[in-house]
Amino acid sequence: MKSDIKFDVQSSRDYSIYIDELKELSFSRKVAIITNPKVAGFHLQTLLQGLKVDALFIITVPDGESYKNQQTLDLILENLFNHQFNRNDTLIAFGGGVIGDMTGFAASIYQRGINFIQIPTTLLSQVDASVGGKTGINNKFGKNLIGAFHQPQAVYIETQFLETLPSREFGAGVAEIVKMAVTFDADFFSWLEEADLKSRKDLQVAIRKSVETKAYVVSQDEKEKGLRAVLNYGHTFAHVIENLTGYKRYLHGEAVAIGICMANDLSVKLGLLTKSEAGRIKALLERYGLPTTYKIDDIEDFYQHFFLDKKTDNAKIKFILASTLGGNVIKDDITKEDVITVLDGYCTCNSINSLYFTLPRTSQLHLTNLSI
């Protein structure tokens, strides 16, 4: 008996991203705010002022990427079970990328899915992480290796929360803004060169532009089968750098800034970008205090680290490259020689000339220690 039953599951989710419009939020059910003590200390009072809710629970988790793990996730879930949350109740992720990723993942697996809202409080999560539904936790094998695609009900982006953001974290967010501009929108890039993101007005424009770009990309390709991969521009290199430095030396956005410069060197080598264009991108990153170089100690080891990435498919490294300003191309056929040549350019550079280390600048020995 031939019984091939075709089965079609369609799901469409449509939600809104609001910029500077968080006045009042009302819920007729239970709400849990997931946050960390630092964000809570600065901003929880502001959030609570506009919140109307039947029953409110506040769950704080320790601050930092190292807590984005199964153990913290279990504690969040257990808390929700203890308070008998059900599918129609709501979680609010109130914090940076760590809080957003972990809350989103908890929301996606709690009773097979519960509502959640993102209220990102860092520039990086406002322009990038909070939009697009990537959620997850780290494990001993790497970053974000366990997770889900789970879209929030809404995203509220409030620039007032950035007023307490340390300048390194601000810069880290700028790196992702630059990423969007370079790969999708030359006009936006030129505008960024003239703008001052420290002014709230310009910052709002940049956030809106970045979010629109990301929303467009994700609506075309939620599960990263094609176009969405372009958002990993700079990240292939950045992940290796983060891994080699134990996720301690650079903020994610800082590693991305370096990764963008490395990817651009490859673009220049392949004739996709002019030296002048690469220089403009580097200059823009440096204007916001971002590192743009990194001392590679062992080129072969650096190269082998590309294969640990979950996006490295079938032993082919996928490089996302800028192709003239505002354009992009995904390449998985770049020769090892070409990559090595680019990496070689980072073997003699002095990575210690970053803003972020106050070690004495006189001794070459410190440089070696830093790279461990």
Place this chain on the structure above:
Amino acid sequence: MKSDIKFDVQSSRDYSIYIDELKELSFSRKVAIITNPKVAGFHLQTLLQGLKVDALFIITVPDGESYKNQQTLDLILENLFNHQFNRNDTLIAFGGGVIGDMTGFAASIYQRGINFIQIPTTLLSQVDASVGGKTGINNKFGKNLIGAFHQPQAVYIETQFLETLPSREFGAGVAEIVKMAVTFDADFFSWLEEADLKSRKDLQVAIRKSVETKAYVVSQDEKEKGLRAVLNYGHTFAHVIENLTGYKRYLHGEAVAIGICMANDLSVKLGLLTKSEAGRIKALLERYGLPTTYKIDDIEDFYQHFFLDKKTDNAKIKFILASTLGGNVIKDDITKEDVITVLDGYCTCNSINSLYFTLPRTSQLHLTNLSI
């Protein structure tokens, strides 16, 4: 600045369910078969005969619902990481509902989603659990409380795998077939009354009909916002019975059979079903050795257990009822009095007259022990 960005994510997945067509499966990548030692012993050789694959990994997990937990899930995931599986590799769930639910959930969260195929080997998983993308694990708070909606790439239903199925497990599958017929298709129900599911020909027809019904329902409502809830007919009562008997006394399908009879009693009370219709349903279940009654010791305690269900929304118990044969209705406004009246009918019944207990039938004492 008003910046409300509308964001639309559409995902459409379309896949096939094959009945008795598992001849050959080819993969140009890594494949992991997740199974248990019992199923492997009976049927793995048959599966391997038709399998062409680049690299094959077989992961066996202990047999039984009590292993459908975080610990087993972690072991599966760790195994995949150790063998460097990536998003384009494939998991095959080869077993009953426990294997399917756990493999599906692992597939949904491993690197935010990896391919998986269902090859169910029990009747219950063939007609119900393998179709529709519900995946998950149990925790100390209850069954399937952590999980995801994650659709497989394909489902292969092979009736030959049922030849080694114990008759209690066969009956448990029949309960779900009866569920589909009663709530969606009166003709199918009449056909079932005449058919003999122990014959392979009739069984194939019944499986195909059940799967088509389920596929239709899920394609209308994947996330169980409405219609899909009808598939929980009998389950509201069954979950309480399973919980009260520690998930040990009845197979899930057996508890569903009892739950169907309880739900029907409520339907009869509300004038939705005639006594004769309820009697025909009960007779059909009993023909396949299914239990249709259960001794309730404490009515109030039984009633309170409804509120532990993840589908019990906002303190309203949702009852899914048959409304004439082939029809259904979801009611959340049934009075406690009406429910109690129905439950009261189960306080004096002799639940020991089931096929499955070989305890002496002379002593009332044993009955009490059984209900603990």
